[in-house]
Amino acid sequence: MAIEMTGPATMAAPAGAPRDVIGWLRENLFSSPLNSVLTLISFGLIVLVVPPLVRWGILNAVWTGGLERCKAVQGTGACWIFIAEKYRLILFGLYPFKEQWRPLLMTVVLIALLAASMNRAFWRPWLGLAWLLGYLAMGILMWGGIFGLAFEDTDKWGGLPLTLILSVNAIAFSFPLAIALALGRRSDLPVIRMICTGFIELVRGVPLISVLFMASLMIPLFLPAGVDINKLLRAQAGIILFTGAYVAEVIRGGLQALPKGQIEAADSLGLGYWQKTGFVVLPQALSLVIPPMVNSFIATFKDTSLVIIIGLFDLFGSARLAANDPAWRPFYVEGLLFVALIYFVSCFSLARYSRYVERLARQGDQR
Amino acid sequence: MFRSGAIWAVAALAVVGSVSAAYAGPTLDAVKKADVLKCGVNTGLGGFSIADSTGKWTGLDADVCRAIAAVALGDANKVKFVPLSAQQRFTALQNGEIDVLSRNSTWTLQRDTKLGLNFTNVTFYDGQGFMVPKKLNVKSAKELNGATICVQTGTTTELNLADYFRANSMQFKPVVIEQQQEVLGAFFAGRCDVYTTDRSGLASTLKNDAPNGGADYMVLPEIISKEPLGPAVRQGDEQWTDIVKYSVYALIQAEESGITQANVEDLAKTSKDPAVQGLLGTPNAEGKTSGNGEALGVDEAWAVRAIKAAGNYSEIYDRNIKPLGLERGINALWSQGGLMYSPPLR
Numbered sequence: 198m199a200i201e202m203t204g205p206a207t208m209a210a211p212a213g214a215p216r217d218v219i220g221w222l223r224e225n226l227f228s229s230p231l232n233s234v235l236t237l238i239s240f241g242l243i244v245l246v247v248p249p250l251v252r253w254g255i256l257n258a259v260w261t262g263g264l265e266r267c268k269a270v271q272g273t274g275a276c277w278i279f280i281a282e283k284y285r286l287i288l289f290g291l292y293p294f295k296e297q298w299r300p301l302l303m304t305v306v307l308i309a310l311l312a313a314s315m316n317r318a319f320w321r322p323w324l325g326l327a328w329l330l331g332y333l334a335m336g337i338l339m340w341g342g343i344f345g346l347a348f349e350d351t352d353k354w355g356g357l358p359l360t361l362i363l364s365v366n367a368i369a370f371s372f373p374l375a376i377a378l379a380l381g382r383r384s385d386l387p388v389i390r391m392i393c394t395g396f397i398e399l400v401r402g403v404p405l406i407s408v409l410f411m412a413s414l415m416i417p418l419f420l421p422a423g424v425d426i427n428k429l430l431r432a433q434a435g436i437i438l439f440t441g442a443y444v445a446e447v448i449r450g451g452l453q454a455l456p457k458g459q460i461e462a463a464d465s466l467g468l469g470y471w472q473k474t475g476f477v478v479l480p481q482a483l484s485l486v487i488p489p490m491v492n493s494f495i496a497t498f499k500d501t502s503l504v505i506i507i508g509l510f511d512l513f514g515s516a517r518l519a520a521n522d523p524a525w526r527p528f529y530v531e532g533l534l535f536v537a538l539i540y541f542v543s544c545f546s547l548a549r550y551s552r553y554v555e556r557l558a559r560q561g562d563q564r
Numbered sequence: 565m566f567r568s569g570a571i572w573a574v575a576a577l578a579v580v581g582s583v584s585a586a587y588a589g590p591t592l593d594a595v596k597k598a599d600v601l602k603c604g605v606n607t608g609l610g611g612f613s614i615a616d617s618t619g620k621w622t623g624l625d626a627d628v629c630r631a632i633a634a635v636a637l638g639d640a641n642k643v644k645f646v647p648l649s650a651q652q653r654f655t656a657l658q659n660g661e662i663d664v665l666s667r668n669s670t671w672t673l674q675r676d677t678k679l680g681l682n683f684t685n686v687t688f689y690d691g692q693g694f695m696v697p698k699k700l701n702v703k704s705a706k707e708l709n710g711a712t713i714c715v716q717t718g719t720t721t722e723l724n725l726a727d728y729f730r731a732n733s734m735q736f737k738p739v740v741i742e743q744q745q746e747v748l749g750a751f752f753a754g755r756c757d758v759y760t761t762d763r764s765g766l767a768s769t770l771k772n773d774a775p776n777g778g779a780d781y782m783v784l785p786e787i788i789s790k791e792p793l794g795p796a797v798r799q800g801d802e803q804w805t806d807i808v809k810y811s812v813y814a815l816i817q818a819e820e821s822g823i824t825q826a827n828v829e830d831l832a833k834t835s836k837d838p839a840v841q842g843l844l845g846t847p848n849a850e851g852k853t854s855g856n857g858e859a860l861g862v863d864e865a866w867a868v869r870a871i872k873a874a875g876n877y878s879e880i881y882d883r884n885i886k887p888l889g890l891e892r893g894i895n896a897l898w899s900q901g902g903l904m905y906s907p908p909l910r
Binding site: 271272282283285286289290291292293294350352413414417418428505506507508510514517518519520521522523524526527529 | 607608609610611614615616617618619620644645646647648649651652655656658659660661744745748768771772773775887888
C-alpha cells in the first residue's frame with residue numbers, strides 16, 4: 198500500500214528526491230503498525246470528506262444570478278449568491294443602508310489602529326493620542342449628529358463593527374480592571390481583598406448570558422421613569438466586568454508563579470509598593486500569562502455573539518437575521534460559513550500575534 | 565427578626581411602587597415627547613417582522629408598528645423597532661423598554677391578566693398544524709400514532725403537541741431542536757415523519773424550504789390549537805390601549821370600505837359615504853367631523869395617515885403573508901367568511 202501511494206510522487210519528484218520522499222513517509226506516516234493504520238484511516242476520511250465538499254462548495258456552486266439559480270442547485274451545490282445578496286446586512290446589520298459607508302470607515306480606522314498598535318516600532322506616546330483621536334473619529338462616524346451626518350442611535354449598530362466595538366472595548370477596559378482585581382485579591386488589606394474576591398467569585402459564578410439578561414431586562418426595572426441607560430452601554434459594561442473577572446484570575450496565576458525572591462529582591466532595593474509592582478512584579482507576571490490571557494480574549498471575541506439574546510445584532514446575529522428571510526432560508530449554511538471565515542481570520546490573527554508578543558517577552562529573558 | 569422583615573417589606577414596596585409609578589403616566593405623552601414609537605418586534609420571522617436585504621423592517625407586525633406611529637406621531641417613519649426574543653418580549657413591555665409589542669404573540673387569558681398586559685386586537689389567526697411527506701400516505705393527524713415528530717423548543721408548539729396526542733391517546737416520539745433551520749434540515753433529511761408548527765410557518769416551509777417546490781409534502785387538515793396573534797400594550801393606560809386598538813381596526817375597516825393606500829387621500833376629500841367620512845375624519849354635509857380623533861386624543865386625520873402608511877389590511881396581508889404561500893382563509897373579512905371584523909368606527 199505504501200509503495201503504491203508513493204508511486205505518483207516518485208514520478209513527479211526530481212531526480213534524487215524519491216529516496217527522501219519514501220524516507221519521509223516511512224519516518225512520519227508509517228513508523229509503526231499503529232501509525233500506519235492511523236495514516237490509512239485518515240487518508241480514507243480525507244477521500245470520503247474532501248471530494249463531496251469540493252463538489253458542493255466549488256464545482257456545483259453558483260456564484261452569480263438570482264434566487265432561481267440557487268433553487269436549482271439546492272442540496273447539491275452551494276449558493277454563494279446568498280452572500281452577494283445579503284453581505285451588507287450581514288456585515289453592517291440594521292445600520293441605515295445609505296449610511297453604511299460610516300461603519301465601514303469606522304471598521305477601517307479601528308483595524309488600522311489595531312494593526313499599528315501591534316507593531317513594536319509604533320509603541321510611542323503618540324500612539325495613545327492616535328487612539329484618543331481614533332475613538333473620537335469612530336464615535337462621530339457611528340453616532341453622527343454633527344458635520345451634517347444624520348444621528349444614528351446605537352440600536353441600529355450591528356454586524357462586524359458592533360462585534361469589533363464590543364470585543365475591542367471589552368479587551369481594552371477589562372485588562373486594567375483585571376490587573377486591579379488580581380492585585381487586590383492578593384492585597385494585605387482585608388477589605389480590598391474581600392471586595393475583589395467577592396466580585397471575582399460572584400461574576401465567575403454566573404454565565405455571561407445571565408449577566409446580559411440582567412443588564413438588559415432587570416436594570417430598567419430599578420431605574421426611575423425617564424432614566425434610560427443605553428442598551429449597548431449596558432451590554433458592553435456587562436461584558437467588560439465579566440471578562441475582567443476571568444482575566445483577573447489568569448493574572449493572579451502569573452502573580453503566584455513569580456518566585457518570592459523577586460519580591461524580596463525588590464524589597465531589599467528599597468522600592469515602594471507601586472514601584473515594586475510596576476517595575477518588578479507585573480512585567481514578569483504578565484509575560485508569563487500571555488497565552489492564557491489571549492485565550493480569554495479570543496473567548497471574549499466570540500462570546501460577544503451572545504448579545505443577540507438582548508436584541509443586538511452582532512456579526513453572527515445579523516447573519517442569522519439574513520438567513521431568516523423565508524426565500525433565502527434554505528441557504529443559511531453559506532451565510533454561517535461566511536461569518537465563520539471572518540471569525541476564524543480574526544481569532545487566528547490574534548493567536549499569531551500572541552506568539553509574536555511571547556517571543557518579544559522572552560527576548561528579555563535571553564539577554 | 566420582625567424588624568428586618570418589615571424593612572424588607574418596605575424596601576420591596578418602594579421598589580414595586582416606583583416601578584408602577586413609572587408606568588402610570590400616559591404613554592401617548594411619553595411617545596410624543598420622545599417623538600418616536602418604540603415597537604417590539606420579532607428578531608426575524610418571515611412575513612411578520614424581518615429585515616430585508618437593505619436592513620429595512622418588513623412584515624405584518626412591522627406594518628402595524630408603522631400604522632400606530634402614523635396615528636400617534638403623524639409620521640410612519642418615527643418607529644424604533646426593538647427586536648426581542650421570545651423570553652424578553654413581555655418583560656420589555658413591562659419595564660417600559662417598548663411602548664407596544666407587535667411580535668406574533670398569542671393572546672391568552674393569563675398573559676392578558678397576570679402579566680399585566682392588554683392584548684388589543686387580533687391581526688392574524690394562526691393555529692398549529694402538521695406536515696408530512698406524501699409518501700407516508702397519511703390523510704389525517706389521527707393516523708399519526710407512534711410517529712416521530714420534529715418540533716422546535718421553547719414554544720407553546722411543544723405543549724400543544726403533547727396535549728393533542730394525550731387527548732387522542734396516541735404515542736409519539738419528539739425530536740426537539742432549537743433552531744428553525746435545523747428542525748427543517750432534520751425533517752427534510754427524513755429524521756422525523758412529521759413536522760409541526762404554526763400553519764403560517766408550515767405554508768412558508770412548503771413554499772420556500774421543501775425540495776421540489778413542496779410537491780412531495782402536504783399539510784394535514786387538522787388544526788390543533790388556536791393562536792390569535794396581535795399587538796399588546798401595558799395595562800393601566802386606557803387611552804394608549806384605545807389608540808393601538810383603533811389603529812388596527814382602522815386598517816380592517818379600510819379594507820371593508822374599499823379604502824386603499826392609493827385612494828385614501830382622494831376619498832378623504834371626496835367621499836360622500838358616511839362610514840368613510842366618519843373613519844377618515846372628513847366633515848359631512850353640515851361641516852361636522854365624526855370626532856373619532858378627539859375621542860382617541862389625536863387629530864381627526866389619524867386614520868388617513870394609518871392607511872397611507874401601511875395600506876388596508878388586505879394590502880398588508882398580500883404584501884407580507886401571501887408570499888409565504890398562505891391564502892386568507894379565516895383571516896378574510898367577516899363578510900367573506902373570515903374572522904376579521906371591526907366594530908363601527910363612529
